[in-house]
């Protein structure tokens with residue numbers, strides 16, 4: 264749930280699929296940048312291990328640790344929307360769903376989305392989430408600026424256009440380089456998609472796959488086990504499709 268974090272302080276934490284669990288010594292939930300800075304600094308000085316966690320949804324339990332963990336669930340504000348540049352600046356504790364709701368009010372949307380929207384923006388960006396769409400880059404490619412609280416250097420601000428090499432290292436950092444505490448994301452205009460669902464055989468998919476992913480903005484396959492049938496779902500820009 265929004266702002267409620269994932270448990271902790273001697274309580275066990277289990278990931279969404281129930282495949283990984285941990286019992287952190289302590290789960291920190293800073294409410295301000297200053298609190299986060301003091302925490303990361305102290306842990307670094309005292310050699311204490313600290314793992315950032317989002318909503319602990321990852322099926323591989325990548326965020327879980329029996330040492331200390333830090334959740335930004337209390338740092339979840341949408342800080343600014345620049346309608347002209349179509350960019351949003353957000354604190355990583357915000358859920359993807361709530362961010363999309365705020366963007367929709369301003370006629371904007373994230374360019375790429377996963378099949379769920381319960382992730383925290385921090386977890387969503389740091390693992391490079393993606394939906395379908397062969398020509399749509401994964402979400403970390405839409406980040407233009409990040410503020411990262413690092414153990415050694417304190418608060419670091421990196422911009423893709425100013426320091427592309429450092430940015431590339433941090434943009435999909437799996438929480439290994441520090442705690443992302445702010446991100447500015449390039450959005451696109453909100454648009455409607457038209458969905459078509461049909462079935463093909465596995466053979467037909469093999470023959471048509473290259474064409475399908477070229478022709479459609481989004482293509483999704485659901486193979487029905489023990490059958491030869493594959494449910495194909497395509498999505499295309501409604502306004503463009505209407506003009507064909």
Ligand SMILES: Cc1cc2nc3c(=O)[nH]c(=O)nc-3n(C[C@H](O)[C@H](O)[C@H](O)COP(=O)(O)OP(=O)(O)OC[C@H]3O[C@@H](n4cnc5c(N)ncnc54)[C@H](O)[C@@H]3O)c2cc1C
Pocket residue numbers: 279280314315316317318319320321322325326335355356376377378379381382383384385386387389390391392393394437438439441442443444
């Ligand atoms: C049912 C289901 C469907 C899914 N569908 C898709 C899909 O369609 N496409 C897709 O790409 N993924 C999908 N996922 C995976 C999901 O997008 C990722 O696991 C995502 O990381 C979960 O976000 P989270 O907030 O729970 O992050 P967590 O699992 O808590 O953390 C993920 C990683 O991010 C790091 N992290 C989190 N917050 C921060 C921060 N503030 N600073 C630095 N590092 C941080 C953690 O250390 C960890 O390495 C799905 C997951 C589920 C359970």
